[in-house]
Amino acid sequence: MLTRRNFIPMLASGGSMAGAQPRRPNIVIIVADDLGWNDVGYHGSRIQTPHLDRLAQEGVRLDQFYCCPVCSPTRAGLLTGRYPIRYGMMHWGIAPYDRHGLPAEERTLAAVLRDAGYTRRAAVGKWHLGHARREFHPLSHGFTSFYGYYNSAIDHFTLMRDGQRDWHRDWSPSTDQGYATDLIADEAIRFLKASSTAEPFFLYLAFDAPHIPLQAPEASLKPYRGWPEPRRTYAAMVTHMDHAIGRVLKALDDTGLAHDTVVLFLSDNGGDPNAGGDNRPFRGGKATTFEGGIRVPAILRWPRSLQGGRICKSPVRYIDVLPTMARLVGAAARGGKPLDGVDVWDQVRGTSTARPQSLYSFIGSVEREHLALMEDGWKLVRVGQTILRAGSESRAQVYLFRIDEDPFETRNLAGDNPKLVQKMLTKLRAFRALHPTHIPIHTGGDANRPPAWSPPKDWAVPEAG
Structure with a gap:
């Protein structure tokens, strides 16, 4: 069994899941925002998600995928392989007025892949890992391009948050107009069409839906006429996102990239029952540590090397993603700090039933x-x-x-x-007790907003500070 002790030596010697490979895989990680367990068709939901259903049929359903109860912590742990409490990011999502974020010394999956020779590494969509300092920006964490927004809960049509437009390309404000889910998919498709079958890439694709505010195009609302609110608009947002994911998957097919691309889909936490989410049959939901808050829909597909149409019953944690992906590309996962996650590839492909750590x-x-x-x-x-x-x-x-x-x-x-x-x-x-004492603990909201605080124009990241 692969352990943390023998993991790095194996990678250093060129070990991989199937010996010599013709090329390293592309990696696409797709994150939904506040999607509940019972909000996808392949779990029996009445919400229409045909493209995710297809992905589940072609890939492996991760039946026990665990994340954090809210947004920022899952994203941080997903990208670092470390519990976010170690750097003060586990207690709640980053609020607009927060001064902390993902520290520069934390090594992300993008940096791991950079060091492994992946020259194109895009972050598209929601970041939510800090915006008060340049060191928190995606371009400071191993990504070569960024398109999307820094905060959470933006207006999906105007792209505004707290009176300022939060939409960016790399460091600069973007003037693009449209529904956020569509803009995010459009950018992902542009990235894929510019990619080559000869050079592997990394695409971190974080959608805005179905997070509040609940807003959907009229055409997406029509199939759910007669449904009560907020479930109706929530369902429309999920289906619209599913359609956007379908467009991305089609781009992979059309460009000939799909066969050599690892696609991981997950939700960042359970659905919010007060905002239309449904986590049945599990208890609880977003912002709780019951199963409904942390056990989420997840799928992994890799046509070249993974037999699809199966269900993985072994627990997989969000912090296991980095070391697992590192194994698939033959990269050293650790950069000076110990990982909390472990490689679970053997469990995913069904050759081991070993349970991960706590x-x-x-x-x-x-x-x-x-x-x-x-x-x-x-x-x-x-x-x-x-x-x-x-x-x-x-x-x-x-x-x-x-x-x-x-x-x-x-x-x-x-x-x-x-x-x-x-x-x-x-x-x-x-x-x-691992939470750093210099980072205040709060759960967001106006009660914690500094009296004199106001957002920077266009949510520009300061040159220094």
Whole structure:
């Protein structure tokens, strides 16, 4: 079994999943924003997602793909292979007025691929990993081009956030007009058409949909006439995004790139039930550490080397993406800092059933936080004041589930297993203490907005600061 200890030596010696290969694969990672488990057709949803359904048929459905409860943390861990709590980005999404972001010393998948010889590395769509300093920008993290927006929750038609237009090409404001989902797909297609079958590339494609504000073109709303709001507009946004993904997949086919391209699709967190999302049959949703908040739709397709039409039952974590992709391209995944993720390629292709390491989850503020730990078939969820505050345990809600037997989290076994609960709480306390003390913990919103704050014109990133 491949472990972190023998992983890097194997890569250095040229090890790969199938020995010598004619060329390294292209990598396309597609991220949906707030898509719930029950919001795709291949999970039985009434929402129309024919292109994702096709991708699921041609690829491998990752039935236990786990992410963070909200946006920025998943994106950070996905790109670094490290728990984002280590650099202060796990508690909530980056707010417009936040001064922190993805630190320059964190090595991203784009940088890994750069060092492996991938010369074209595009970030398209939502960034949401910091915008207050140049070091947080995609072009400072290994990408060669960027097109999209820095914040979250932009107006999908006007592309505005807090009174300023948030749409950019590389460092400069873009004057492009249109519905954000379409603009994002258009740029991805331009990138693919400019690509060569002789040179591998990396495309990180992060859609805006179906995140609030709920807005959809009229044509996309028509199939859902009679559905109640907000479900109707949410469904329309999902179907419109599915159509955009279909256009991207068609571009891969038309350019002859599809056979040699690894496509990974995932949602960044569970759906928000208050904004139309549906995570049934799982408990909870976005901003919780119950399964509905962190277990999301995910698919991996690689026609050249991966047998499709299967379901991978092994857990795969968002932090496992970087080391797994690094193995596929024969690259060294680590750049001076230890990874929390591991290579799970053997589990995905069905040659191993080994379970990955523990999964830690965290979201919230000092006054109310969600923590979870999943290991050895058990899952502990703690909700309450910060676990680091003395005396908070007596007021916290603690749940223990045998998650491999009770994935819907219906039977709380905490009272029957007090020693196990205390053991897992001790581990959660140590994990929670990893958050850097110089980065304030909050959950966004106007209550945390500095009184004199206003956004920069066109959300321009300052030259310094």
